[in-house]
Amino acid sequence: MEEKFSNYGFYAGFRENKLSLAFQGMISQDLLSLIGLSLRRKNDNEMVAKRLFGLVIELAQNIYHYSTEKAYSEKDKKEVGVGIIAIGETDEHYIVCSGNRMDSRKIIPITERCDYINNLDDDGLRLYYKEQRRNPSIADSKGAGLGLIDMVRRSGNKLTYVINDSGEQFAFLTLAVRINKNFGTLEN
Template identity: 85%
Template structure:
C-alpha cells in the first residue's frame, strides 16, 4: 500500500527530532535574511544565534556554488543552487545540516577534505586555514576549503557527511556540523 503524505506525520517527525527550521528549494539572499531573523528571535543568546547563522551561511554557500540542481531566480536574474538546510537540536547540541546534489567528483574532494580537516587539532586548523588563504587550490576557487575549516573552528566539532547515490554522476551530499550548547555561550 502506498504511504500518503500526512501533515501530522511531518509535524510529528519534526517535533521528535527537534527540527526548529527546515527549508528545501532555491538558496537566496532573501532566504538567508529570514533565517537570520528567525535565529535571533528564537535565541535569547546573541552569540548562539550568530554562530548558528554563520554555519548556515557556510552550508548555504556550498549549495549555492556547487549544487548541480539549479532553479532560475527572477530576483537574482540567474540560476541559483537548490538544496535543503535544517537546524535541529539534541540536549547537548545544535545541529546545522545541508543537503544537495553535486558532481560525484567534487563530493569525493569534499569528503577527503572533511576527513583531513577533522583530524587536525586547533593549531593545525589555524595553520591549514592560513595556508589555504595564501595558496588556494583550483578546487577552492570559490572558497570551499576555507568554509569547511571555518565551520570546524567556529563549532569546535568535526564535520559529518553522508553521500547517497555515490555511483551516479550527481550524488547527494549531506553535510552537518554541531555546536555544543555549553560552548555556544562562551
C-alpha cells in the same frame, strides 16, 4: 504533488528529529537574512545565535554554488543551487545540516577534504585557514576552501557527512555540524 497531500509525514519527521527549522528550495540571500533574524529572536545566547547563523551561511553558500540541482533566480539573474537547510537539536547541541545533489565524481575529493579537516587540531586548523585564505589559486573561486574549516573552528566540533550514492551521475550529500548550546558563553 497531489492536492490531497498531507504534511503529516514532514511533521512527524521534524518532531522525531527535533527539527526547529527546515527549508527546501532555492537558497536566496533574503532567505538567509530571515533565518538569521529568526535565530537571533529565538536565542538568548547571542554568541551561539551568531555562530549558528555563521554555520547556516557557510552551508548555504556550498549549496548555492555547488548543488547540481539548479533553479533560476530572477534577482541574481542566474542559476543558483537548490538544496535543504535544517536546524535540529539535542539536549546539549544544535545541529545544522545541509542536503543537496552533487556530482558523483566529486565524492572522493569532498570526503578527503572533510576527513583532512576533521583530523586537524586547533593549531592545525588555524594554520590551514591562514594558508587557504592566502591561496591565490582558490581566492577567486566561489568561496571554496574556507567555509568547511571555519565551520569546524566556530563550532568546536567535527564535520559529519553522509553521501547517498546510487552509482548514478548524481549523489546526495548531507553535511552536518553540531554546536554546544552553552558554547561561547559571553566572556571578556
